[in-house]
Amino acid sequence: MTAEPSDEILMQSYAAGDAAAFETLYRRHRNTLYGFLLRALGRRDQADDCFQEVWSRVINAAPRYRPEAKFSTWLLQIAHNLLIDRHRRQRPEQPLDTADGDGPVIAALVEHEATPERQLSEFQAQQRLRQAIAALPAEQRHVVLLRLDQELSLEEIGLITGVGRETVKSRLRYAMDKLRERLA
Template sequence: MLAYAGGDLLAFETLYRRHRGTLYRFLLRSLRHRADADELFQESWSRLVAARERYRPEAKFTTWLLQIAHNLVVDRFRRQRPQASPEETETVLRSLDAPESEQPERALSEFEQRRRLQLALEELPEEQRIAFLLRVEGGLGLEEIGEITGAGRETVKSRLRYALARIRARFQA
């Protein structure tokens, strides 16, 4: 990011290639509507471009990028909380991860597991879902999640613990 801020346009391409998947998955699972995720994906990169000269490497780049995305998600929820049906979520997940030439029963089992996880995520309160996605999708630590969400370390731990307990309960049901 420092190279890009200094004018190296190839550095932006590297950043984009490395982080686009993590950013998009976070947005898609946070918002549940592909159109909203697409919009905020573009907006996140636009904000990154606009803020490149103000970037300071005080945290990991991923933390900074996901902070931008999280703020956009929060703004979107404040304006209007989107709701996706399980069928819409299923369609999006299927289009993202369509198995190629696997055995049909294995593909169905993996699809069912992904669907159950998505449904479990949809049932989580927003704070727990965001913390869980930042941890699992973003690979962030407690402090980094706290920086992004504005919550303390212990609050983040609690949110993750409750999210995991709810997801486990959903899978056991």
């Protein structure tokens, strides 16, 4: 049994003209990327547009790609930069609609029991959490989603967002305080 090539090798292969390498990368990362964008933007139409733009930028950057960080970190950094650009263009910040589908964090925050009452309670808790996350300032929302949904380290989040570890910790702390306050 041969080991699967790493994302970084696949990206370099794609840059050298191997279209199948790109297809593999796309299959590996499409759901994670789309979920991150959907939860960050809150609207499917905006997430779809941003999703396409991220992959377009990956394709255009292929000849210049250098594996200085994990491919997934580089991909999320592209997505994060697009989100920041989008938020800057939309100022003042508009409230987000609630996103369809829940990430692993939201699912993990609610216990599962099959009774209809429990399911309704879970749904309401998920709605409140989605709304509370959506109400966070963009920088805090992105850090929370990267930490909780993507389970990235503070250092990886810092690479993606272009800020230091302490800034990431600070944004996370303020975001969690706001979430606790809103959900209390």
